[in-house]
Structures are given as structure tokens and as C-alpha cells.
Amino acid sequence: xxxxxxxxxxxxxxLDQHAxxxxxxxLGNSHAYYGMDPEYTHYPSFNAAYVSQSYNCDAEIxxxxxxxxxxxxxxxxxxxxxxxxxxxxxxxxxxxxxxYAIYYDIGIxxxxxxxxxxxxxxxxxxxxxxxxxxxxxxxAGTCSKLGWGxxxxxxxxxxxxxxxxxxxxxxxxxTFSDDNIKSLQxxxxxxxxxxxxxxxxxxxxxxxxxxxxxxxxxxxxxxxxTSLAGTNPGTxxxxxxLNDSSFVADDYYDADHMDEWGAKKLTRKIDSLIMxxxxxxxxxxxxxxxxxx
Numbered sequence: 001x002x003x004x005x006x007x008x009x010x011x012x013x014x015l016d017q018h019a020x021x022x023x024x025x026x027l028g029n030s031h032a033y034y035g036m037d038p039e040y041t042h043y044p045s046f047n048a049a050y051v052s053q054s055y056n057c058d059a060e061i062x063x064x065x066x067x068x069x070x071x072x073x074x075x076x077x078x079x080x081x082x083x084x085x086x087x088x089x090x091x092x093x094x095x096x097x098x099x100y101a102i103y104y105d106i107g108i109x110x111x112x113x114x115x116x117x118x119x120x121x122x123x124x125x126x127x128x129x130x131x132x133x134x135x136x137x138x139x140a141g142t143c144s145k146l147g148w149g150x151x152x153x154x155x156x157x158x159x160x161x162x163x164x165x166x167x168x169x170x171x172x173x174x175t176f177s178d179d180n181i182k183s184l185q186x187x188x189x190x191x192x193x194x195x196x197x198x199x200x201x202x203x204x205x206x207x208x209x210x211x212x213x214x215x216x217x218x219x220x221x222x223x224x225x226t227s228l229a230g231t232n233p234g235t236x237x238x239x240x241x242l243n244d245s246s247f248v249a250d251d252y253y254d255a256d257h258m259d260e261w262g263a264k265k266l267t268r269k270i271d272s273l274i275m276x277x278x279x280x281x282x283x284x285x286x287x288x289x290x291x292x293x
Contacts, residue, residue: 001117001126001129001130002102002103002117004129004130004133004134004140005139005140005141006099006103006140006141007050007140007141007142007143007149008050008099008100008102008103008104009103010141010143010147011046011048011050011104011143011147012103012104012105014046014147015046015048015061015065015068018046019065019068019069019072020068020069020070020071021044021071022044022045022046022069022071022072023043023044023045023071023072023073023074024038024041024043024044024045024046024072024073024074024075024076024274025045025046025048025062025069025072025074025075025076026038026045026046026047026048026049026076026077026147027048027049027053027058027061027062027075027076027077027187028049028053028058028076028077028078028083029049029050029051029052029053029054029078029080029082029083030049030050030051030052030053030149030257031049031078031080031203031256031257031258032047032049032076032077032078032203033047033049033050033051033053033143033148033149034148034149034152034253034257034258034263035078035203035257035258035262035263035266035267036049036076036148036263036266036267036270037144037146037148037150037260037263037264037267038146038147038148038267039144039146039148039267040264040267040268040271041267041271041274042271042274042275043073043074043274045146046146046147047143047144047146047147047148047149048061048147049147050096050149051093051096051149052088052091052093052096053088054086054087054088054180054183055083055180055183055184055187056087056088056089056108056179056180056183057088057100057106057108058077058183058187059183059186059187059190060100060106060107060108061104061106062075062187062190063190064104064105064106066190066194069194072194072196073196073197074196074197074198074199074274075187075190075191075196075197075198075199076199076201076270076274077184077187077198077199077200077201078200078201078202078203079184079200079201079202079221079222079224079225079238080202080203080205080221081168081171081202081205081213081217081218081221082170082171082173083180083221084177084180084181084217084220084221084224085171085173085177085180085217086173086177086180087177087179087180088108089108089109089114095120095121097109097111097114098113098114098115098116098117098119098120101114101115102115102116102117148263150260152253152254152257152258152259152260153253153259153260154250154253154259154260154261156253157252157253157254157259158253158254158255160206160208160249160252160254160255161208161255163208163209163254163255163256164206164207164208164209164210164211164212164254164255164256165208165212167209167254167255167256168209168210168211168212168213168255169212171256172212172214172217173217181224184224184228188228188232188235188236191235191236192232192234192235196235197235197236197237197274197277198232198235198236198237199237199239199270199273199274200225200228200229200236200237200238200239201238201239201240201241201270202221202222202225202239202240202241202242203241203242203256203266204241204242204243204244204247204251204258204262204266205242205255205256206249206252206255206256208255209255209256210242210243222240222242225238225240226238237273237277239270239273241266241269244269246265246269247262247265247266250262251265251266
């Protein structure tokens with residue numbers, strides 16, 4: 001089962017081989033995984049985000065590749081409504097922790113069960129995956145060659161009214177995790193120590209998702225973005241795209257995730273904001289010759 005290729009092993013292998021060539025690294029949760037397509041950036045980039053990936057996972061990925069990211073100039077990371085509440089290892093998708101341990105060689109916890117497939121899947125799931133890959137030629141990977149999650153398509157889109165209400169309820173929290181803020185601060189320090197720009201952004205979201213927000217939780221995230229940018233002016237920039245009017249219903253797979261058209265638009269938007277930042281000699285050569293599709 002461990003020999004079956006998957007998105008985690010693919011991303012690990014890609015970073016092993018190409019981390020030293022990247023100028024932009026996208027990290028974060030599913031909003032970044034489905035929203036950032038490196039195909040549409042001027043600089044060499046890769047999407048290392050994933051579903052339910054919390055800030056401590058992002059920090060561990062940076063730590064793992066810190067000696068290979070010598071060309072990196074930008075870390076792009078969402079700071080959304082749900083970013084500060086919940087961590088992967090403590091949530092409903094804690095079974096994903098084993099993917100970092102097994103396929104990324106990253107230890108998020110010290111629990112021995114989190115380093116195994118057998119204790120995180122029932123026999124039915126295991127049999128289905130083995131049968132699908134070895135006998136039915138079904139791929140276990142869902143990301144593009146540059147790490148973008150390309151299976152949330154317009155063709156398969158969900159009802160925006162229903163998904164907005166459901167997602168907001170799932171993402172609602174009465175408590176905010178100080179650990180998440182500490183992990184985000186560690187990413188700030190990582191960037192500052194290496195003269196890397198940390199680009200924080202609040203993702204666009206459809207109105208049916210926003211209508212079910214609690215103002216306190218939203219303000220916690222947006223205020224933190226403003227604060228980090230203000231106290232780290234040479235390192236952190238923050239863009240609030242939550243109500244960006246250029247995103248319309250057809251850009252969403254569900255109320256809080258982009259479809260392929262929305263991902264193209266969002267990536268181009270972030271790319272244009274990066275291109276407008278002060279330039280340095282390390283990235284100057286990429287400004288004019290690269291044509292974005």
C-alpha cells in the first residue's frame with residue numbers, strides 16, 4: 001500500500017528534486033490547494049498546500065527543506081476564516097497525519113499509530129485502494145504536475161447555497177488556537193531570517209459562505225494579517241481578497257473553494273500583486289521573458 005503513488009509522495013519527491021529552483025512556494029489548506037495553480041505565475045513556483053493542512057504542517061515542510069530553498073523569494077499562505085481554529089492532528093481529519101509521517105518523512109505527532117497505514121484505514125479502504133491501483137489502473141493522485149488540486153471542477157460543482165452553510169458551520173469555532181498563531185509566527189521568523197517575503201491573503205469566498213460567518217472569528221484572522229504586516233514591514237504583506245468583486249459564482253466549485261476558472265483568476269491575481277512588490281536582483285530576470293498563459 002505504501003508503494004502506491006499519492007499526492008503526498010509526489011509533492012515530497014518534487015520538492016526533493018526542485019526545491020532549490022523555486023522562487024514561490026504556495027502553502028496552506030484546501031483553499032490554497034485548489035486555488036493556486038503555479039501554471040499561471042511568472043516565477044518558478046510549486047503548490048505544497050493540501051486539504052486540512054494546518055500551519056504547523058506548513059512550518060514543518062519549510063523546516064524539512066530549509067537547506068534547499070536557497071532561491072526562494074516568496075511564501076504564499078492563506079489566512080482565512082478557519083485558519084486559526086483547529087489543527088490537523090486534533091480534528092476530524094487527523095487520519096491525514098500519517099501521510100506526512102509516511103510519505104513526507106515529517107513527524108507532526110509522536111504517536112506510533114500516526115506512522116502506519118493499517119491503524120488509520122479499515123480493511124475495506126485498504127482493499128479498495130490496492131485493488132484500484134494494482135488491478136484497475138486507478139490513480140491515487142489528484143494534483144497537477146505543479147501540485148495544484150485540479151479535481152474540484154466546474155462540471156462537478158456543488159450547490160453554493162447549501163455548501164456555504166455547511167462549510168461555515170464546520171469551520172466555526174468558539175476558541176482560537178494559540179498554537180496556530182505560534183506556528184504562523186514561526187513561518188514569519190523563517191521568512192525574515194532568509195530575506196523571504198511572506199505573502200498572506202484572505203481567500204475570496206462566495207456570499208453564502210460569508211453570510212454564515214461569526215464576525216469575531218473573521219476579525220481574528222483579518223486583524224492578525226494586518227498586525228503581522230504592520231509589525232514586520234520588510235517581511236510580511238497581507239491582502240484581503242474575501243470580497244473581491246472580480247470573483248463571481250462561476251469561479252467557485254463550492255462556496256469556499258475555487259473551480260479551475262477561479263483558480264486561474266486567483267493565481268493571476270496573487271501573481272500580479274507579487275509582481276507589484278519591490279523587486280530585487282534575484283528575481284529581476286524573471287520579470288519580462290516569461291509569458292503567463
